[in-house]
Amino acid sequence: MLPFQIGPRALPRCRAIVLAALWLALAAGRALWAAPDNGGLGPLSLRNQFPPSLGYLNFTPEAPRTLPAGDLRLTYQLAVANTFINTQAPSKNSTTVIDKAAVLAGLDESDFPAMGYGAYIDLETTRHAFALRYGLFEQLELGLDMAWISLGGGGLDAGIESFESSIGALNKDRTRVPRNRFDFYLIRDGKFLVHTSRAADLLPQDPVLQVKWNWGDGGDLLPMVTLKGTYKAPLLSDPGSPRNLVSSGGIDYGYYLLLAKRIGSVIGHLQFGATQLQIDGGSFNAVLEHKLFGLEFRSDDSNSWVFQVVTQSSLFEAADFVSNQGDFLLSRPTDVLVLGHKYQGRHGSFDVGFAEDFNQNQNETDIILFVELGWTW
């Protein structure tokens, strides 16, 4: 008598386990003595820039390869993100409507639903991020991230509308409100979580510490496997306004698995994990799940073109769809397409790219442009 029953429903799971075991068995045989360069230059390292999530820790894609022992790398990244969310737009069939007149008159709680989430977010963020990495041992790397963020009206609205029009995908809600204004209103159950129309410059985010352990470079069949842990420590437990726009004052941590496999001149990257957030008052989800799939096309030893899709669960809690359509749109998982180029010289590195929310969800930035410069000692 078996201690468990294998019924029809368990069969697919059993099959999956058998297949996975078979693949690993095949892989282990070769991986012991073959070690191609599975890691590549890595995916594009761009974190989520959705304004409500800026105060919290988030997943940052990263190369699975660790720095050699004793090496030190400093990178600076400049990322400009444009966000437009209007849960009360005329196209959303909402009970209250936020249009140009309402925005110019100033928004209050009565412009949003009494139950569930509501958001009017029209702003641009400019994030200056410094990342320090140090190879402590041959396969163990330590890291420290610091970033400063400016929030304002920006100047990309006209260009985005023009581009969207040219491909027939214009978000008409954008044209019904003023351009290049800074408005950040987020409400839940009739109470504002954030409400400001005052821009702010160079607000420091909380520092993030990380440790990365390269478990193995893989082989002909086995992928490179790396584990990463991150920890966000607040500079102030109660940051006050306006710093609370980019700092939650809480302790967050994340754990991620980074896989990379070289197939000819193409490297497939798969990264996934979760981030635990310290949420006060239960205003958001306390756990975010992340997944990245990327293809890195190596043009030579120093250059790669990268295509990646980053998916994460929503910061907003799921609510009953029937009671509030806006909640449903906000709580869907988000998808971002990131395209870019990476260069890695002997000491210097240079990345450039952009990110686009291709699903037009109500919980993600519209577009991010970024460049990154790095130097390794």
Add this chain to the structure above:
Amino acid sequence: MDLVNRAHTSSGPRTPAARRAWPRAAALPAALALLLAAGLLAPPRAQATTTSYFVTLKSGVMTGEGSGDTLFRVKQAENGTLRESREVSTQGLELDFYTASTDLFGMGLALETHQYAKSFTFSDAAGALPGDRVNIEGRTLLYTLRAYLRLGLLLPFVGLGSGNYYVKYAESLNPVSFIDSAPQVWTTRYGFRMLFGRFGLLAEQGQIMAPLAVRSRADRPTLELGGRYTAFGLSYSF
């Protein structure tokens, strides 16, 4: 299988239905056997070069079962018997990056997209339950890592992967529609490629696990967007 057995074991003359069904039911195993034989009899080295790219047009069926698919049970209890098969037909496109690691092994990375659309009708013959119609349109982007064996012209493989699965869902009785995506998507694959110069055939089967909570309902039943997946395709390599 039932049709095959009936056609072979019947002692009397075969019925017209059995005669029509026999070639169709036997075609698949016969084709697979021929392909397998051709692959095993082929020269020992695979025709696939060290690094190849395959573009494959695929057509398949997906059962929608697995991962506790409860929506259809709930709907049948509320709106009567499901009139159509739960299976859906899919059309897809796959791009594979393949490299030969050794004479015997190869590795591949597959990026595939496929989609389906189907209306499901629920009705009660006794008329006690109000009928309903559910429209489901699924669209996916899947990526799998595949390990190949190189047996001449035949490249059998197993694979494991993940991806994104999107759905457009609509009900008629209480009009509701939404677009959502499954939070967790996993897929397993096994099958083979058969190469004839630059062209080739693909036959594969596997499980796609993409359960989605239907949030338009208070009881939030699960809709499995994937299920057991069987597909055949025609590929071109370069």
